Amino acid sequence: MNTEKVDQLFGYVQERCLWQFFSRSWDRQENIDGVLKAATDLLTGKDPARETPMERLFYADAKVMVQDFKARFPWLEEAGAAQVRDVIHGLKDRLAEIAITGSLNHELNHTLY
Amino acid sequence: MPMVLLDCDTDIPEREKHIYLKVEGEDTRSFLPISNAPTIPGTLSERGCSFCGAKLVIGGVLKDTIQMIHGPIGCAYDTWHTKRYPTDNGHFNMKYVWSTDMKESHIVFGGEKRLEKSIHEAFDEMPEIKRMFVYTTCPTALIGDDIKAVAKKVMADRPDVDIFTVECPGFAGVSQSKGHHVLNIGWINEKVGTLEPVITSKYTMNFIGDFNIQGDTQLLNTYWERLGIQVIAHFTGNGTYDDLRGMHRAQLNVVNCARSSGYIANELKKRYGVPRLDIDSWGFNYMAEGIRKICAFFGIEEKGEALIADEYAKWKPKLDWYKERLAGTKMAIWTGGPRLWHWTKSVEDDLGVKVVAMSSKFGHQEDFEKVIARGDAGTYYIDDGNELEFFEIIDLVKPDVIFTGPRVGELVKKLHIPYVNGHGYHNGPYMGFEGFVNLARDMYNAVHNPLLKLAATDIRGDIQTPVREAAE
Numbered sequence: 001m002n003t004e005k006v007d008q009l010f011g012y013v014q015e016r017c018l019w020q021f022f023s024r025s026w027d028r029q030e031n032i033d034g035v036l037k038a039a040t041d042l043l044t045g046k047d048p049a050r051e052t053p054m055e056r057l058f059y060a061d062a063k064v065m066v067q068d069f070k071a072r073f074p075w076l077e078e079a080g081a082a083q084v085r086d087v088i089h090g091l092k093d094r095l096a097e098i099a100i101t102g103s104l105n106h107e108l109n110h111t112l113y
Numbered sequence: 114m115p116m117v118l119l120d121c122d123t124d125i126p127e128r129e130k131h132i133y134l135k136v137e138g139e140d141t142r143s144f145l146p147i148s149n150a151p152t153i154p155g156t157l158s159e160r161g162c163s164f165c166g167a168k169l170v171i172g173g174v175l176k177d178t179i180q181m182i183h184g185p186i187g188c189a190y191d192t193w194h195t196k197r198y199p200t201d202n203g204h205f206n207m208k209y210v211w212s213t214d215m216k217e218s219h220i221v222f223g224g225e226k227r228l229e230k231s232i233h234e235a236f237d238e239m240p241e242i243k244r245m246f247v248y249t250t251c252p253t254a255l256i257g258d259d260i261k262a263v264a265k266k267v268m269a270d271r272p273d274v275d276i277f278t279v280e281c282p283g284f285a286g287v288s289q290s291k292g293h294h295v296l297n298i299g300w301i302n303e304k305v306g307t308l309e310p311v312i313t314s315k316y317t318m319n320f321i322g323d324f325n326i327q328g329d330t331q332l333l334n335t336y337w338e339r340l341g342i343q344v345i346a347h348f349t350g351n352g353t354y355d356d357l358r359g360m361h362r363a364q365l366n367v368v369n370c371a372r373s374s375g376y377i378a379n380e381l382k383k384r385y386g387v388p389r390l391d392i393d394s395w396g397f398n399y400m401a402e403g404i405r406k407i408c409a410f411f412g413i414e415e416k417g418e419a420l421i422a423d424e425y426a427k428w429k430p431k432l433d434w435y436k437e438r439l440a441g442t443k444m445a446i447w448t449g450g451p452r453l454w455h456w457t458k459s460v461e462d463d464l465g466v467k468v469v470a471m472s473s474k475f476g477h478q479e480d481f482e483k484v485i486a487r488g489d490a491g492t493y494y495i496d497d498g499n500e501l502e503f504f505e506i507i508d509l510v511k512p513d514v515i516f517t518g519p520r521v522g523e524l525v526k527k528l529h530i531p532y533v534n535g536h537g538y539h540n541g542p543y544m545g546f547e548g549f550v551n552l553a554r555d556m557y558n559a560v561h562n563p564l565l566k567l568a569a570t571d572i573r574g575d576i577q578t579p580v581r582e583a584a585e
Binding site (some may be wrong): 015018022024027054055057059060105113 | 140141142143148364367371375376379380383387388391392402407408410477479482483583
């Protein structure tokens with residue numbers, strides 16, 4: 001059941017979110033981790049950290065994404081914290097796979113920008 | 114469906130790795146066109162050179178800087194005034210072109226003295242200008258002219274001037290893209306941090322990868338002013354040399370063109386801890402999303418919502434007028450790289466237009482990851498397309514309008530297919546809310562222009578206009 005839900009969120013992120021496609025693998029991983037952590041907080045009623053510039057950046061990306069998630073996928077409103085975490089975890093794995101580990105982009109691991 | 118070998122590429126089968134037709138259920142883990150690779154011998158590429166990527170795209174945009182091209186006159190002329198990036202100080206950058214006008218004797222005996230003389234002449238002729246970019250070109254790089262040493266000498270002679278050198282001859286890379294890279298990295302290494310900007314707002318950012326094409330920067334800047342955000346540096350639309358030296362002090366880097374300018378955003382993050390936020394500035398939905406993200410970063414969401422509401426009230430009815438008339442239009446995008454992924458969903462969502470083919474001149478695989486993720490199944494994705502491929506793709510997808518440059522535009526006009534200038538625009542700006550209405554208007558006027566059909570009419574009766582000869 002959660003696979004379908006992960007598919008829906010994954011489809012949205014692929015289509016809308018530029019942060020998954022930054023230049024290098026470590027930037028992509030940092031963005032996936034950061035944005036999805038802030039998104040999980042927002043979806044489970046917590047206040048995401050906004051102390052550092054990077055935390056504010058992740059919050060900004062996550063806030064817009066979560067608003068769209070809620071508008072497009074009504075099941076999120078009824079999902080409990082455990083299910084949200086489970087689905088976001090699945091989304092994180094899928095994004096890491098397509099944008100990093102399974103990516104055919106030859107420039108991803110170049111040490112220089 | 115794997116990669117596609119077009120009929121016209123039978124003799125250059127390597128091209129198969131550069132052309133992809135997306136089908137449902139596939140993603141970029143399975144297929145990703147090769148890109149940012151050398152053009153295959155036998156293909157008639159429409160790429161520009163690496164020097165052009167540095168000068169025409171980025172450096173030449175600055176409004177207070179002499180652009181000294183150390184090379185033959187053609188290198189200067191061919192990278193001057195072909196892109197419309199106005200400025201708010203009378204378009205200084207578009208009025209003048211500077212060259213050392215290297216001739217055979219200078220190549221034989223060396224051009225450094227000529228360069229030094231030219232730099233002094235330019236500063237003497239324009240005493241109010243104190244900043245300069247100097248570019249090497251293919252011949253002056255080959256003969257080993259040391260433009261950095263010359264610039265250093267002139268700066269010692271003239272303490273009030275500052276000169277930045279760009280050592281990126283046309284042959285330095287496979288396309289314009291190398292020039293973007295060299296200029297980005299050179300600037301962060303040599304100039305960022307050498308001047309402290311005056312801070313006038315508690316919210317500061319750099320806007321990176323927008324070159325004020327027909328006023329894009331100036332239009333977007335009205336938004337930032339209304340939001341109370343100080344743009345420390347525009348990289349490089351309507352920008353100044355000294356503003357770019359203060360980029361390290363911004364709280365946020367907002368990136369539009371990640372291909373030409375992602376490098377400096379990455380370096381600013383690495384060296385100065387300034388976060389990078391990528392947005393799309395073309396399209397209503399995207400522009401609103403970008404504004405929301407910027408405002409969320411600064412904690413000024415209410416201001417952002419008010420701005421978006423104002424702009425929607427003003428421009429959305431006009432956009433919808435065009436949407437009603439453009440829905441179902443088939444569009445091809447044959448531009449540099451990023452506009453493929455910036456535009457494919459925005460024209461679909463905001464205008465009901467379907468993008469059926471996209472070709473990139475200098476995009477990297479990162480750009481193809483983005484565009485294939487966003488683009489439709491049934492659409493062709495092409496790297497470094499050549500003329501015969503364009504003709505064959507047109508036959509396959511039958512676009513109603515093609516957004517491309519003037520060179521390919523002239524080609525498709527012969528087939529009586531309307532084209533809109535996807536690089537320099539027809540009547541921009543195209544960014545922002547007002548800008549996307551301009552884009553819609555130009556697309557509508559192109560698609561519904563009766564002249565193209567009339568141009569195919571031949572009053573000599575049964576003589577058929579030979580519109581296909583170029584492809585045969």
